[in-house]
Amino acid sequence: KTGIAHLFEHLMFKGTKAYPHEVFDRLLEEAGAQTNAATWVDWTFYYENLPAGQLELACKLESDRMVNLLLTKELFDSEREVVKNERRFRVENDPDGAMDEALLEMMFPTHPYGRPTLGYMKDIEGLTLDDAVAFYRTYYSPANATLVVVGAVKMDEALLTVARYYASLPRVEVPHPTLPGEAEQTKAATKTLTLPVANEKLKMGWRICPAASPDVYPLEVVYECLFGTESSRVYRTLVEDMQVASEVDGAFEPLAQDGFLLADIVMNEGKDAAKAMEVVLSTLEDLARDGPTDAELSRAKNQVEASYFRSIATVGSRATQLGAYELTAGDFKRMFQYVDGVRAVGRDDVRRVAGQYLTRERTNAVFGRPGR
The missing domain is CATH 3.30.830.10 (Metalloenzyme, LuxS/M16 peptidase-like)
Structure with missing residues (x-):
């Protein structure tokens, strides 16, 4: 089902029981942080740019939403509409977006790289809350994450902070399916x-x-x-x-x-x-x-x-x-x-x-x- 990774990126900002959406935003704003996310064919990433002394806050919030995200049908349905509008804006009403999508399909006819990260409209419309929950439980785990810290921090202190918030999270065995390789192209x-x-x-x-x-x-x-x-x-x-x-x-x-x-x-x-x-x-x-x-x-x-x-x-x-x-x-x-x-x-x-x-x-x- 195309589009689930990108839709889930949106859902990750909807809050947890400990840190509801408005609290998550307020804590980061008070710390002087900038935060956002992006999804592409190989990854989804979330980031905070914030003062070095606020590393613990970032780890606390990120580790919490990695396992405790609140997912409701109301939130899911609302965000799915946002993503549908995003597709209309970036592909269906944008000549460059439409051409880019067609070109990737041609270059990668069998590999997932040829499918849009935004998702096809029929797939977005068909996504359900159960799909989102299954995706979350399958892929959002420390075992499937890369954490990058750059800035004026001491490595030993940073590692201790990361361990404090991530070491106790449950380990999930993440599937790594063998993806089909493309055949050699012999005709334009x-x-x-x-x-x-x-x-x-x-x-x-x-x-x-x-x-x-x-x-x-x-x-x-x-x-x-x-x-x-x-x-x-x-x-x-x-x-x-x-x-x-x-x-x-x-x-x-x-x-x-x-x-x-x-x-x-x-x-x-x-x-x-x-x-x-x-x-x-x-x-x-x-x-x-x-x-x-x-x-x-x-x-x-x-x-x-x-x-x-x-x-x-x-x-x-x-x-x-x-x-x-x-x-x-x-x-x-x-x-x-x-x-x-x-x-x-x-x-x-x-x-x-x-x-x-x-x-x-x-x-x-x-x-x-x-x-x-």
Whole structure:
């Protein structure tokens, strides 16, 4: 049933017997905390940014709601309506959301990565309180959690605080089903959506390696060479030279099992997205054949490195990244190795991964055509 993890993220803020919703919020506000949560294909995370001296408060509240959440039909039904409206806003009434969902379905036809974390509307409507309770009892346990603490705290004191609130919680054996791997894609796939857009849009995607693979380093360099900035090859060609597109963007997303690299292009009025797709594929083939120039390689590696340091610039973002590396790459220490991995990338590495992962045969594309 798609959408249950995201819906449950909402329910986690509804309070417990010891700390009802309004008390939970009041205690964190009085402590000067910021709190929120997010759900993606590999994880759900909850966070508090708060003064270091308030670590005990965070552990007290989080450990309590890990096992004592109050779940009622009234709360469940109310939050399910919130999530349904969120889907309408982010997918059904958003051309980008609709295209992203279609593209993930094409890239991952059998794997759960191809199903929306928001859930399909029919699945959200079919979710019940019993589903939520079963999900909670199955997955919300210290045995299935990673706790990250970053800030001006002493490690021994922090560990004692964590143990004080989590050690006594019941251990639950968490299922870890073997998920189906995707078959090797041998033929390009395309889909066309008629959408309320002024100009044509194009989204392209390729499955790539898992986050633990050393290929993530040259692949992110490839992404920067092609789509990352206004100095990238595809941006310069489509926006500046040919003047057929107004925007070129994308995403680089290594995951626990496989991952994906995306290109996102908005065409100028009257321009054909199919021609832009051919430019992207030809540019990829050039990169796979000849590799980047020395200047391109240096610039792309510098951009990846700068992006990395921006992603860990604050205490909160550092904690987020440590948790993400632990859950997707299997080891938080990989975060500290990333820059060295990028710096070691050479021209031949770029040529190899471009020719291995980003071929015509492995291409998935969604066209958004103006029409409604």
